[in-house]
Amino acid sequence: MRRLAAAPGNTKAVGKDEFVKIRKRDLERLTTETMQIKDFLPKILNGEFLESFYQLEVAEAALEKKEQENEQLRLDCDHFKAKLQTAQADCQKEREEKLASRLELNEARQQLLQQAEYCTEMGAAVCTLLWSVSSNEESVKFILGGSKAEKFFNIVGQTIESFVKSLDGSIKEQQNLDSDENQFVLALAGIVTNVAAVASGREFLVNSSQILLETLLQLLAEMKAGLCTKLKVLILMCLYNVSINLKGLQYISESPGFIPLLSWLLEDPDAEVCLHVLRLIQSVILEPEVFSRVATQIHESLSEQRILELSSSRNPDLRNIASELLEDMKMLHM
Numbered sequence: 449m450r451r452l453a454a455a456p457g458n459t460k461a462v463g464k465d466e467f468v469k470i471r472k473r474d475l476e477r478l479t480t481e482t483m484q485i486k487d488f489l490p491k492i493l494n495g496e497f498l499e500s501f502y503q504l505e506v507a508e509a510a511l512e513k514k515e516q517e518n519e520q521l522r523l524d525c526d527h528f529k530a531k532l533q534t535a536q537a538d539c540q541k542e543r544e545e546k547l548a549s550r551l552e553l554n555e556a557r558q559q560l561l562q563q564a565e566y567c568t569e570m571g572a573a574v575c576t577l578l579w580s581v582s583s584n585e586e587s588v589k590f591i592l593g594g595s596k597a598e599k600f601f602n603i604v605g606q607t608i609e610s611f612v613k614s615l616d617g618s619i620k621e622q623q624n625l626d627s628d629e630n631q632f633v634l635a636l637a638g639i640v641t642n643v644a645a646v647a648s649g650r651e652f653l654v655n656s657s658q659i660l661l662e663t664l665l666q667l668l669a670e671m672k673a674g675l676c677t678k679l680k681v682l683i684l685m686c687l688y689n690v691s692i693n694l695k696g697l698q699y700i701s702e703s704p705g706f707i708p709l710l711s712w713l714l715e716d717p718d719a720e721v722c723l724h725v726l727r728l729i730q731s732v733i734l735e736p737e738v739f740s741r742v743a744t745q746i747h748e749s750l751s752e753q754r755i756l757e758l759s760s761s762r763n764p765d766l767r768n769i770a771s772e773l774l775e776d777m778k779m780l781h782m
Contacts, residue, residue, distance in 0.1 A: 568629050568632055569628045572635060592648060592652050598657065607632075608633055608637060637683060654696040662703065665709070673716045674716065677718040691731040694735065698738055701738050701741070715754065719761060722758055723765055733746065
């Protein structure tokens, strides 16, 4: 091989090869160190070291992956934080809207309450006037001649029923006697009673307002003893007036539980309630066709002992009607 000389520390390229001039002693030392490294390297780079090196690479890869995941989590966190802020803003807006709606609702409820009170007051006044007017037979005929009569009596039944069902059983009837609501309901019942006092009114109730009659019978069974006595009296007076009409008497006497209901009402502590119950019982037993159908129920349900007690009442009207009824029942037994 041809050698090319060069000055110490300088190199010169010839073709594609490069040559460096070094001292022989340095070359020998380099050779010796290289051989030593070859001898010691396998001892240093044993399996445990290589395994550690491999684990290090794995750990570095895992660390890089974790850093990527952390970066993704940070991005997700920023995203959710932005959504949370938006949701909080929406929630605050909804809270404010809800508060505004609640205020509007309370205001509307207050207005509705005021309107209801006004309507009840107006209804009480109007129906009280109509109650007075209905005591005249011609007025009753005029009322029944209107196109809204049937609808009016349906509303009457619904209103009285709603009132009775809203009552608290612990409330004494003496309370709120002068309330507009109480007066409204009593006036409605009084109107029906006055209508039933007229022959044409009885015909109308029996033929066109049977639902009202059924409602009144049902409400008598729902009102507890000693409560709502004025309303009970008006309903009983209405039923007695209806019983003057044979068809009306047959209709109400066929109502399920009618005779047991009268027997239960006869135990009421109010004398006027008992008075009108006795009149209704007398109306039943004095009509042979009706009595023959309910005689068994009367004997089984009606307490003659209770009627005997009432015949000794301090109330003269109650005492007289109870005594009359006992005589009528004695005649029937004979």
